[in-house]
Amino acid sequence: MKCPSCQRPVDHEAESCYSCGYSEMEASVRYGTNRVMLNRVHDAAACLRKQERDELATAIDYLEINFPQILFSAYLGNLPDDLSMSELGFWLLNHGQVKGAEYVRPNENAILLILDMSTRQVGISLGYFTESLITEEEAYRALLHGRPHLLNAEYGEALEKIFLRLARVLRRKGRKLRKISHEELQAQSRALNENSLDLMPHLAVRAEAKVEEPETVSQSA
Amino acid sequence: MKRILSLLILSAFPASLMAAKVEMPEWEEASAAAAYELGGGLWPTGIVSGNETDQASPTSPVADSADAPSPEQALQFYGPGGVTGDEPIRAEITEGEVPEGSPDGVPELIVEAPAIEALPPIEGDLKDLYFAHAPVDFLVDPQRLLTEQKSNDIKRFLEFHSDESDFHIYVLVIGETQTIPEEIDLRELHREWFEDSSTVMMLYYREVPAQTQFVYNDKVRSALPKSVFDRIEQNTLREGGATDLAPDQVEKMAIELSIQLYWLSRLMEHESKEDQERIAATPIHELAASEDAPELLREYAPGIFIEQSGLKLVSFLFTTLIVVGVILGMAGIGWLVMWWRAQDRFAGSPLIFPSYQVIPRLGGEYSGGGFVSMSFDIREGSNFVD
Numbered sequence: 197m198k199c200p201s202c203q204r205p206v207d208h209e210a211e212s213c214y215s216c217g218y219s220e221m222e223a224s225v226r227y228g229t230n231r232v233m234l235n236r237v238h239d240a241a242a243c244l245r246k247q248e249r250d251e252l253a254t255a256i257d258y259l260e261i262n263f264p265q266i267l268f269s270a271y272l273g274n275l276p277d278d279l280s281m282s283e284l285g286f287w288l289l290n291h292g293q294v295k296g297a298e299y300v301r302p303n304e305n306a307i308l309l310i311l312d313m314s315t316r317q318v319g320i321s322l323g324y325f326t327e328s329l330i331t332e333e334e335a336y337r338a339l340l341h342g343r344p345h346l347l348n349a350e351y352g353e354a355l356e357k358i359f360l361r362l363a364r365v366l367r368r369k370g371r372k373l374r375k376i377s378h379e380e381l382q383a384q385s386r387a388l389n390e391n392s393l394d395l396m397p398h399l400a401v402r403a404e405a406k407v408e409e410p411e412t413v414s415q416s417a
Numbered sequence: 418m419k420r421i422l423s424l425l426i427l428s429a430f431p432a433s434l435m436a437a438k439v440e441m442p443e444w445e446e447a448s449a450a451a452a453y454e455l456g457g458g459l460w461p462t463g464i465v466s467g468n469e470t471d472q473a474s475p476t477s478p479v480a481d482s483a484d485a486p487s488p489e490q491a492l493q494f495y496g497p498g499g500v501t502g503d504e505p506i507r508a509e510i511t512e513g514e515v516p517e518g519s520p521d522g523v524p525e526l527i528v529e530a531p532a533i534e535a536l537p538p539i540e541g542d543l544k545d546l547y548f549a550h551a552p553v554d555f556l557v558d559p560q561r562l563l564t565e566q567k568s569n570d571i572k573r574f575l576e577f578h579s580d581e582s583d584f585h586i587y588v589l590v591i592g593e594t595q596t597i598p599e600e601i602d603l604r605e606l607h608r609e610w611f612e613d614s615s616t617v618m619m620l621y622y623r624e625v626p627a628q629t630q631f632v633y634n635d636k637v638r639s640a641l642p643k644s645v646f647d648r649i650e651q652n653t654l655r656e657g658g659a660t661d662l663a664p665d666q667v668e669k670m671a672i673e674l675s676i677q678l679y680w681l682s683r684l685m686e687h688e689s690k691e692d693q694e695r696i697a698a699t700p701i702h703e704l705a706a707s708e709d710a711p712e713l714l715r716e717y718a719p720g721i722f723i724e725q726s727g728l729k730l731v732s733f734l735f736t737t738l739i740v741v742g743v744i745l746g747m748a749g750i751g752w753l754v755m756w757w758r759a760q761d762r763f764a765g766s767p768l769i770f771p772s773y774q775v776i777p778r779l780g781g782e783y784s785g786g787g788f789v790s791m792s793f794d795i796r797e798g799s800n801f802v803d
Contacts, residue, residue, distance in 0.1 A: 197778065197785060197786070197787065198786070199779070199786065200779075200786035206778070206779065207778075208776060208778055209778065210779060211779065211780055212779060212780070218779065220781045220782070261767060262766075262767055263767070263770075264767050265769065282786060282788040282790065285784070285786075285788050286779075286784055286785075286786040286788070289781070289784035290782050290784055302783060303782075303783035303784065304775065304783040304784065310790075315792070315794070316792060316793055316794035317791065317792045317794070318792075319788055319789060319791070320788065320789050321786075321787065322784065322788070323783050323784045323787075324775035324777070324783065324787075325775060327785065327787035329770070332789050335789040336789050336791065339790075339791040340791070343791065343793050347795060366768070367768060370768040370769075370770055374771075
């Protein structure tokens with residue numbers, strides 16, 4: 197796990213980045229504390245033709261039928277220079293509300309594709325739950341799958357391909373998860389969180405110090 | 418009475434004088450030379466050179482002696498070839514028995530010759546065992562002249578041959594010194610026993626394969642020239658002559674005869690004009706055969722080879738087509754699998770994931786900032802960004 201701002205590794209339980217101090221609070225200060233409404237395919241850059249939008253919407257409909265818990269969403273825009281895609285994704289997933297998404301599709305189950313037309317980059321932001329299902333490598337492979345269409349400016353088809361590739365990953369993971377019991381699942385989840393700490397050694401020392409600091413304060417008090 | 422006593426005393430006096438002398442073995446050249454030959458009389462005449470001169474010498478006292486054995490008796494050969502006389506061979510000198518007249522009483526050579534009984538003539542019950550009824554087994558050996566294991570092997574082979582071939586082979590085994598009774602006519606017996614089926618009866622003399630007799634059906638005999646059968650017999654006898662032991666000879670001869678009969682059946686099919694069309698329609702059967710078998714066929718039926726060469730070409734083309742078809746089929750299946758895997762599909766039943774207990778990160782309520790990105794800018798200086 198990396199910090200959305202500085203891209204340094206962070207602990208899975210860290211309240212803020214050990215390197216830059218970034219957190220959701222800071223993001224709220226920068227980009228607003230309000231909630232925003234999003235479409236499933238939010239084309240702020242107006243780069244999708246109607247046919248592409250319709251086809252992409254149809255594909256997302258099918259995906260939502262197949263994965264009733266997962267929220268598939270896409271944001272296309274021209275981001276300003278001081279706003280990185282990862283920060284936008286982090287903020288949108290915590291402050292956005294996708295139209296039509298009921299309570300069964302919370303943002304923590306979201307797969308948000310972000311297409312920045314100004315820097316010509318594409319990214320995937322994941323909620324907590326989908327983050328546990330899709331690894332970084334699988335997400336990167338999905339992006340590669342849609343890259344030829346992005347190069348040809350077929351943005352709608354590119355997004356559809358990326359979604360479908362991610363859906364294949366989800367189906368594979370879902371079949372595996374179905375075979376294990378609830379206790380094993382919880383144990384696997386705990387192990388996933390515990391193993392996700394990939395801090396640099398000097399940062400790990402600082403993290404331990406931060407964890408111990410409140411205890412010492414309480415003792416002295 | 419006195420006269421009788423005096424006569425007895427006079428007669429006993431020289432005997433007592435002779436008894437008083439120490440008895441020593443005396444070498445009488447005439448009798449010793451004839452009684453004890455070098456090698457115990459087991460070696461052929463040509464090997465013992467010293468005896469030859471003694472026996473050949475007309476002035477030798479042995480020749481004049483009436484009690485001495487004749488040269489033929491003295492040098493009689495009792496080796497593996499057997500004795501030509503009527504008496505069965507017995508052990509001449511056994512262990513522990515000291516030969517009479519040995520200089521120091523120690524036998525110089527102890528040889529125990531094998532005790533071989535002469536085979537009885539084929540008559541009475543033995544004759545009935547051979548010729549009274551049609552044989553049940555393909556190998557008829559009531560005297561057990563072959564070893565049991567080899568006999569079983571040969572029987573199994575002949576049974577297999579009879580299952581696979583039009584011709585049946587019956588092998589009768591008799592001793593090398595035995596003869597078939599005069600009243601037995603093998604051809605007549607063959608006619609009586611095997612009139613309905615094509616059968617070859619092979620009469621084998623133990624360890625004398627050259628005397629083997631073959632009896633065929635009259636119909637078979639008349640269908641092909643005599644040279645064909647001569648060739649078959651030559652090849653079979655040649656195989657039998659390759660070894661010395663009777664079981665091996667019978668086995669080799671049976672195998673060779675089986676091969677030759679296969680080609681014989683092919684020849685007979687070829688000779689039969691009404692079957693020629695059927696042969697042309699029959700696919701090629703490549704069976705194991707001796708090297709001479711194709712030669713035999715080429716000599717008497719070259720037409721078969723011409724037909725086979727044509728069929729071989731067709732067979733080769735057919736096989737090639739099948740192989741290419743299989744390869745193309747497998748490639749097509751592989752392509753289909755890859756295409757199917759590459760397809761992005763919506764099919765499938767709805768999938769429900771189990772709930773996870775997630776721990777918030779960086780203060781985010783729904784997301785901790787998990788993010789992956791990539792550039793699709795192909796302008797100069799642009800790179801992938803993770």
